[in-house]
Amino acid sequence: MKVVTTIKEVRENVKQWKKEGQTVGFVPTMGYLHEGHGSLITKARENNDKVVVSIFVNPMQFGPTEDLDSYPRDLEKDSKYCESLGVDLIFHPEPSEMYHDDFSSYVDMSVLTEELCGLSRPVHFRGVCTVVNKLFNIVQPDRAYFGEKDAQQLAIIKHMVQDLNMDIEVVGCPIIREEDGLAKSSRNTYLSPEERKAALVLSQTINLAKQLIADGEKDADVLVAKMKENIEKEPLAKIDYVKAVNGLTMQQQKEIKAPMLIAMAVYIGKTRLIDNTILH
Incomplete structure (x- = not known):
C-alpha cells in the first residue's frame, strides 16, 4: 500500500492501473476511520481490482464556527486500518495541494441542498460537491462508495454525477452501528460517557419511526411530531431538525410513502449527530 500526498502521484498510479485494464474503486473520507468507513472499503475491495481511499479534512465544507480545527485526525492509525482491508493507495493531500491561492471555481447545487443539513450548514454542500468533483477528476474511479448515514449527501453526489455526465457509478452502503x-x-469521540449514553436517543427515535410506520402511520407530520417528542425527553439533546422528505428531491411530503427519507440532526451537548432511515 502506498500513501501519497500529491495529485501527480495519484494520477501516475491510476494511469498505470488503467493501462493494465484494472478497475478502480474509490472511498473519499475525512479520516479517523471506523467500521462504517471499513464497510465502504470492503465493498470497494469486492467490486474492483484496485482501491483508493482519500483522507482529507476538507476546509471548504466547514462553517466558521464548526469543528474544522478539532476534527479528529490519526493518519498512522488510518493507514494501518486501510492496509488491513487491502487498500492499494491512500491520497492524503494538504489543503494547499487541493486549493491553490487563487482558487475560485465551485460546484453549487439547488433544491437538494436547501433542506435538512443544508438549512443549518449553508456552506456545507457547496464544499462537499466541489471537493468530491475535484477528487473524482483526480482519481478517475470506476465506482465511488458513500455511506447511507449521510443520506442527503449521497443523494446530492448521485445527482451531481448525473447532471455533470460523470462516468462513475456511485454506490450507497448501509449505516453501520x-x-x-x-x-x-x-464525531462520537467528542462525547463524554454521559453524552454517549444520551446519544442513544437518536437510534431509539429511528426505531420508533420504523415501528409507527409498520403499525400503519401514514401522516408524515404526525410521525415527525412523535419523533420530536421522544427526543425532547432526553435532557442533553437539542434538535437541529427532524424531517420526513422525498428520498430523491429532499422536499418535505405529507404522506408516508416511498421513496422517503426520515432524517434527523441532534446536538448532544455540543456534538452534532445525524441518523436516518430510508423507506424504499
Whole structure:
C-alpha cells in the first residue's frame, strides 16, 4: 500500500492501473476511520481490482464556527486500518495541494441542498460537491462508495454525477452501528460517557419511526411530531431538525410513502449527530 500526498502521484498510479485494464474503486473520507468507513472499503475491495481511499479534512465544507480545527485526525492509525482491508493507495493531500491561492471555481447545487443539513450548514454542500468533483477528476474511479448515514449527501453526489455526465457509478452502503444502536461516526469521540449514553436517543427515535410506520402511520407530520417528542425527553439533546422528505428531491411530503427519507440532526451537548432511515 502506498500513501501519497500529491495529485501527480495519484494520477501516475491510476494511469498505470488503467493501462493494465484494472478497475478502480474509490472511498473519499475525512479520516479517523471506523467500521462504517471499513464497510465502504470492503465493498470497494469486492467490486474492483484496485482501491483508493482519500483522507482529507476538507476546509471548504466547514462553517466558521464548526469543528474544522478539532476534527479528529490519526493518519498512522488510518493507514494501518486501510492496509488491513487491502487498500492499494491512500491520497492524503494538504489543503494547499487541493486549493491553490487563487482558487475560485465551485460546484453549487439547488433544491437538494436547501433542506435538512443544508438549512443549518449553508456552506456545507457547496464544499462537499466541489471537493468530491475535484477528487473524482483526480482519481478517475470506476465506482465511488458513500455511506447511507449521510443520506442527503449521497443523494446530492448521485445527482451531481448525473447532471455533470460523470462516468462513475456511485454506490450507497448501509449505516453501520455500534452494538447498542448508535450510528458509527468520527464525531462520537467528542462525547463524554454521559453524552454517549444520551446519544442513544437518536437510534431509539429511528426505531420508533420504523415501528409507527409498520403499525400503519401514514401522516408524515404526525410521525415527525412523535419523533420530536421522544427526543425532547432526553435532557442533553437539542434538535437541529427532524424531517420526513422525498428520498430523491429532499422536499418535505405529507404522506408516508416511498421513496422517503426520515432524517434527523441532534446536538448532544455540543456534538452534532445525524441518523436516518430510508423507506424504499
